[in-house]
Amino acid sequence: MARKANPALIGAFVVGAVVLAVAALVVFGGGKFFRQTQAIVAYFDGSLKGIAIGAPVTFNGIKIGSVTDFKVVVDPKAATIRTPVFFEIDADRLQEASGIPITFHKGAPGLKLLVERGLRAQLELQSLVTGQLAVALNLYPDAPVRLTGLSKDYPEMPTIPSSLDKLTRTLENLPVDALIGDARETLSSITALASAPEIKTVLLSVNKAVTGFDALVQRVNGAVTPLMASIDKTMANVDNTLGTARDTMADLQRVAGRLGPVVEATLKDYQKLAVDTDAKIGPLVAAIQKTAASAETTLGQAQRTVAIVDAALNDDSPLRYDLANALKEIQAAARSLRVLTDYLDQHPEAVVVGKRSNGAPR
Structure with missing residues (x-):
């Protein structure tokens, strides 16, 4: 007699299959x-x-x-x-x-x-x-x-x-055919240009120029070495000069430090002198102003005196006539004195022996 199937076992199997199907959908379906x-x-x-x-x-x-x-x-x-x-x-x-x-x-x-x-x-x-x-x-x-x-x-x-x-x-x-045709023509032109005799001549000239340039570079290298040595020596001299300049600046700074107090004292003396000068200038200016006033007074008096003298020396003035006669007499006396002086200069013995009648000394 056949065994009867267990409904619970079948149900559990079905439920498990459904759970596995759902899990597969979740996992593989993302x-x-x-x-x-x-x-x-x-x-x-x-x-x-x-x-x-x-x-x-x-x-x-x-x-x-x-x-x-x-x-x-x-x-x-x-x-x-x-x-x-x-x-x-x-x-x-x-x-x-x-x-x-x-x-x-x-x-x-x-x-x-x-x-x-x-x-x-x-x-x-x-x-x-x-x-x-x-x-x-x-x-x-x-x-x-x-x-x-x-x-x-x-x-x-x-x-x-x-x-x-x-x-x-x-x-x-893109016009590919036209581009290819242009490229072919360009290549043909390049080939013809490369095989031209002028190009060979140019290449030979370039080769000679390169050779000459190499020789020039070698000569320049030979000349640059002594020049660099001279430059190094010059730079050493420059360094020494800079060192001397630094020492000189240090000495100047020390001298400036010592001269600072002296300069400050001198400035103080000049300030004091300026104060004293300001104090003395006031009275001096007053005296000058007073002298100027006196000079103005004297000038006025002189102007008045000149006016009086000018009036006295008029053409019709007796004083002018007497003064003219006096001047003439003074001129005559001066001429006589000059003649006497010349005579004594020539005949100094006349002072002792006197003057002779003929004009010679006795």
């Missing part, structure tokens, strides 16, 4: 089932080579989500092919300053405000070795808002071309 996420779509014009599900979505270098899906969508109206990339953003990773998460659902004011301020999505190269891409979000206020309006279920994030796309477009627009 807590995805317990996180609040927001789905967003972005339409990129460039190549999506290197993008993969699970690729990181970053904002200013910080991971805030991951790529969940990407598709190829044909737009029959515009006759273009679109490649939307779907990604999720953790609501807790992007929030306002107050701590309230920013909602990105379609028509949400938070997303609209950020887009107006320049929020854009851009493909970014994760590694040059692997070539894997990531979605980078950042603020580009000067970038235009480019929306397709094709998504009906998810809010759309405007995009801008990646740096790799810009480089690719620049390279594609």
